[in-house]
Amino acid sequence: MRRLLVLVLLPMLLCGVARAASPAAAEVAEFSRQAMARHCVPTGPGLAVLVARGDELLFRGACGLADVASGAPLTPDHVFRVASVTKQFTAAGVLKLVDEGRLSLDDPLSKYLPAFPDAGGITVGMLLNHTAGVRNAAIMPAADAGTQGMVDAIGNAGVDFPPGQGYRYSNAGYVLAGAVIERVTGMAWDAYLHQAFFAPLGMTRTRGGHDVGVGDRTGEVTGHVIQQGAWSHARQMDMRLPHAAGALVSTLDDLWAWNRALHAGTVLSAQSHGAMATPRGKAADGNYGYGIAVGTLRGSRVFRHNGGISGASAYLAYLPEHDLTVAVLSNADALQPEVVRNGYLANLLAAHAIGKPYPSRDAIHVDPESLRQYEGVYRTDAATARVLRVVEGRLTSQRIPGGQPVALEPVARDAFALEAAFSRMVFERDAAGAVVAMQFLSDDEAQPERIERSDEPLPSVRQEVRVPVEALQRIAGEYVYRSMTLVVSVDDGTPRVRFNNQQQPIELVPQSPSLFSLKVVDATLEFTPDGDIARKAILRMGPAVNEYVRREQ
Template sequence: MRLTATLALLLVPFASHAAAPPTNPDVAAFAARTLEANCAADAPGMTVLLARGDEVLYRGACGRASLELGVPLSPDHVFRIGSVTKQFAAAGVLKLAEDGKLALADPVTKHVPGYPGGDAVTVEKLLNHTSGIRSYTDIESIMSGGGIMKDLTTAQLIDTFKDEKPDFAPGEGWHYNNSGYVLVGALIEAASGKPWHVYLDEVFFQPLGMSHTGYGNEADAVIPRHVGGYSRKDDHWTRAMYLSMTQPHAAGGLVSTVDDLLRWNRALHEGRVLEDAGYRAMITPVGKAAESGYGFGIFTGTLRGEPQLWHGGGIPGFSSYLLYLPGSDITVAVLYNADSGRPGMLGTGYIANRLAAHAIGKPYPEKKAIEVDAATLAQYEGVYRIDEDAARVLRVNDGTLTSQRTGGLVHALIPVAKDTFLFEEGYSRIVFERDDAGDVAAMRFFPEDEGEGEVVPRSDEPLPPARTGQQLPREALERIVGGYAVGGMLLKVFLDGDTPMAQLTGQPAFEIFAESPSRFFLQAVDATLVFAPDTGAPASVTLHQGGRETVFVRAE
């Protein structure tokens, strides 16, 4: 089937065209508008810094540092930065390697004697998440029931996960792993003879003038200008869940400011932190980590066609994001004193990407919907086959075209040009391709509006019928209420009034709909829950999602 040549024309309005960057005042004005649109003066807020080289193009803040006291945020406030900590810890290990105190090929047991299976796990595999060691933040007994609140030494923290079954053999897979970076902290301590954060302070923070960056344990000492952290519960804010800051360790235990993060980016990427060989290793994914674009404490990728180095952070009460565009010498740092957003608010990563894209003259397209009649929308409906196991189902719901990948969420699409739609959330784009007869034959999917796009043909498969639920009496719903566990995951089933809900560890709660007293489905996600047995309190529930089955056993 030959597709028409109109595709090139359709791509023009959205291409990452080469253009002169906007003026500095234009960049600052756009950043200010973006921050204002994603911030409320009486809610937790953000500090944002955008720079080209050493020149700060925008530095601002919006929202409150303390909801209780009504204190407004300012750009020099101090935030927990979560997993952005990892690049500092990784650089610390590389610095020790330069000094001959350790090597990337060293087995873990050389520095942490007796660690189970550590002879096969190298320092490098800890740094790039290919060790296979179980991440302690995936272990339910640690993350709930007060486990995360305990003050622990490095050795005690390692004891909480060292006997867990590995996720995979070392080097045979990739899984984001906080346990690995606790061990990175332990390596720093063993090789330097100092607490991990003291070593980082002495070799990096003090020499670079990062006077507001350091260990975030307020139980040790008050941290000046440290903001409060918050969580969203229903339609109001609460103080974030307490955790002992001994536990994030070298995986996420630092605090900083946007100014200090700029100092770090300038020093790291200008060669004032590491020698060239160590820096290149840090930003060059290898082995299984290459599939996820992960170096050592830094993700690699592209933004509007330009190379990008970045990492985000999330910890109770806080979200963070730090990116760098080597070609344009752009830094963006975004710090937010909440771990969840208000409805319609962009996350820290989306805001950082949006500001960087505008600064280099390659802005993301505006999501301004055009009129598309019902008959035209219906032309796009169908099953677009990615491979044997996965497809995208496009369906019109209440006048809106939606896209759902097998096992994934339902995403609303916004029509912005002929045969061109943007995802309501994020920056991904779909351009439909037509055959010579003018019929829709395929879609070209651009994840986060990057690259050349993936062509996905429209199959002859019939559109799956929309699933409909039935009303069950309350006693039938109460029967399935409870907690169901597998490994470190907990699936909670509960009632919000008379509405049954399901929530998986670390995920939002979703409404579930009954097809029978024992079979429920989700509309927001392509998934089914089957409770067994059919009568009495269920002993288990099986999650069917993306062609996989996961059995959760009743835990309470």
């Protein structure tokens, strides 16, 4: 009886899956134009979007501004920083060398970087699928941001796990992969990619990037960040730091040409392409092959990669069954990051283009008191759960440990959609009408996960202490622990911390003038001494305690 409503609701919520015929090009173009416009602020940084079926262009457009300061409009021809989408090109570069017999994925890293610590246990393939265990901490000393300086600092940072024994996304692993390319070819990693791919494929505007900012000599679109509640130009960045993990720039058209060539077999052998798109071993935990994340979208296989860096966000997807390319680029790293970097807009457009659109999510009104009946801890297993609570009149969901609260939009009785995402929750009631469980539909796919509501009380909410901006200024600055850094900023009166070359800063919640919790991570930062310019920042995360020391200017 208690599942009756769920059985009635699920077919209604999934009704969009039934449509199979791909819509006409004009229909895709109009849908894409409207969807892009809904997520664009005309007076802010913009979006550039491309949808193509095979060699047929379905939609190509842009909205917003290329430079907020000057008011110059963004166009689909602009050159964007593509951040971690770079990894796809780096992985393909390594695999091309494999095809040419110049290296093997099973080669130990010691063959190319003999001085790297414990390199004999790391294989080249492990670098490409994030199973090498090298720590994702690749901020280098300012005096040497060249490849060797990067390699040395990564080696000094330690490891997260023994090679091959785990999976953790690692920019550092791709810096090492770039170093391998350089050692094998005798060329800079991006120069090799130009020779191997960009020039032969006519990708004339794809290249290694230089500094982010205004008047950049490469002609790239201006990057933007939020500072003091307003858009400003992204800070200058030495683009040798992201290296082969994230330093390329490109355009919509070049990314389309790349998808067509890579997945049509023009770039790599069938064996190497198959390996690139096949997660194996521990990498299967992240559904990650070699430079390609593998998943499903409305029942169809999808190859994708996202990217985010100071001043830019990117997303590139390819659906092989439909020969469909979707690319979304932005000249901001804080423009609704879930819309670009997390793939919301790209997935929305792809689903419509293959004739399996996501169902309508028109919100209905539910008063805050009625929302409280859904509050509780929904336990997945002993270690993880979803906490639902009403915050400022809206029901929110937070994965614990470490998740960020996400607003839920009511779309039917006992049914909610995650804001700027496709996942949904449909709640079950017992015979007395009490909420006892949820059916969680990840990405709105047809196989829901049933999660029971536990008897646990709601976890207490950390109480924020108000600290004057003048008092917060004492903690602003850069702190160093071994080869790792954290940068604390108080640009708009809100303290934030950015670790290493992390794409997005994390907001700090004051517990006292010296103690702060991290908003989206179960961790704290304590600054010492009290009442003076902070000289140390002590990071406590689980059992780990790391002491960062202020870097004097």
